[in-house]
Amino acid sequence: MDTKPEFKPGTFLYAGKASALETVGLANPRDWSPTDDDWKLPADWKGIVREGMAERLQRFRSFKLFMDICVRCGACADKCHFFIGSGDPKNMPVLRAELIRSIYRGEMKTAGKILGKLAGGRKLTEDVIKEWFYYFYQCTECRRCSVFCPYGIDTAEITIIAREILNLLGTNIDWIASPVANCFMTGNHLGLKPHTFKENIEYLLDDIEEYVGVKIEPSFNRKGAEILFVTPSGDVFAEPGIFTLMGYLMLFDHIGLDYTWSTYASEGGNFGFFTSHEMMKRLNAKMYAESKRLGVKWILGGECGHMWRVVHQYMDTLNGPADWLEQPINPLTGTRFENAASTKMVHITEFTADLIKNNKLKLDPSQNDHIIPTFHDSCNTSRGMGMLEEPRYVLNNVCNNFVDMAPQVIRENTFCCGSGSGLNAGEYLEMRFRGGLPRANAVKRVHEDHGVNMLSCVCAIDRAVFPALMDYWVPGVGVCGVSELVANALVMEGQGEREYNLRGEENPSYKPPAEDEASAEAGEEGEE
């Protein structure tokens, strides 16, 4: 455990920009690169790390427990997608945790301080920090390893704390720091201003009018709406997320939902979660503040992964209780969402499943007949939130050909996309291909055995990163959000011929009106 990693292009992430760190008051803003010899750490960096660790050992019982109780049984060792795909033993969760546990022993525990290596401890050096940076940004906080640990040790939580400590030194990454700063200033990761956000949605409304033949006019920042809808901003500008967003727009119009968009809380994602508990709290607060300002009853959230982990696991203790909101009730079905009693926030897929279950949607699943979809359980919605049945229920109702992947790689056993927790940067593509290999391999199996040609998901990072992963590992498999497939199947009131899908491509499942019907109609018209 002594070697420091080599920072080769494709396998490390660019350093957080000084300007981004300054915007949100993060420590030690400066220009630096992981390839530099001198990382320009603060003068008293050792003291900062020791204090940072001590404080967190006090504050988080889980962290203290996880530092103490691992028996090195190895059950987690081969469960991490980064280990499986990279073959690098330090990606075994037990060894990843050991990177910080050895410092805990060597610097914090009396026995370790005296016995050093004999007690499994080591001393803090700059190389240790470099190693942390390399490997704690090579863990997607997916929690797969925790499913297999007999003690429930969650390496994701260890990574979360390690990144927090790295942040105290200003050793963070730009792909997280810049979105955090943008989100803090303008409400979303890319820093889209309110008018741009709105215009993008209007552009997609035009596309819906063109391809589906219905004109939809949603509201923005409308006070007094029953529901506030928040989705990851990737859905507003990235392909294929925009087609998922068109799906939301159509669904809400179809059921006549009293809802509004916010151009201020214009991001469901929360990269603060990948920075520190405090930053997560600051960014999470805005959705709830906006719900208060607009006076809505509850919040409906789009297809996102980590946004749901934040809401589900942290929201209440961070910014709760949101007692100006009401427990969500589906206005169409009367269903009371018990699971959202305290967070007041419902996932679009739960909402859609409830609508289908209560027969509130007019669906023609044959519109998706050319699509053979499988489903990727996002780590956050499955292991972080327990949403396992709803997406499958929805898919089985809007498509005729849904195929699940092998049982050992779905639901709570799901393999991560390999790019979560803020690692979806372009400069990191090779590492992402390593981490995504186990997931892609399982998709490949159903592609070859069952002709699967679409990987559906309910997470914006998945939608952003899977196209690249599929291109490399399983060409011929597209990527979509579940809501896009819902929209394909929706029979909208007053719709035109659905010859084109939401992507503007010819729809192979489109069936033109039958000849005799068409001529009969023409005949009737003639008689009039």
Added chain:
Amino acid sequence: MKLKTLLAKHKSALISRWVDAIVETYPSETAKFLKNKKDQFSNPVGHTIVSETKNLFDQVLEGVDREKVTPFLDRIIRIRAIQEFTPSQAISFVFSLKYLIREIVGPEIDTEDLDQELVDLEAALDFMALVAFDIYMSCREQVYDIRAKEVQQNAFLLLKRANLLVEKPGPKPEDS
């Protein structure tokens, strides 16, 4: 082709040593995992190495044909091309088979006087290594292409609205 009969006779030993040689290019803890974990989903890399070396070995017996060996080589090299290997390390496994044949079948090649056949076979394996190199290069090029494409996809609508993208063919009206 007496040599190929010999190779067929030693097939399982050759393949198993070839798998070992590939697996040993990884750190020892990883090598253990790659060899021992049998499930194709839990251990996709090990599974690929085992199944594709078998396929490749059969191709060597049949006579190396670029088109036929490409898919099998691709599955191994596609993985190694994005792992922590230099280009030569990524494809060196093809040469390992050459050395293993000499080591395992060498004495019988001598006694049976099959030197010329061995020269021909080694030329075929050298050719396979060249094919491997082409595949490696195409994987690397793909990584760069995909990266460029992803940048576009990540800001798709913004680029499109700024008229910075070439339109896909479709029924778009002029005003879009």
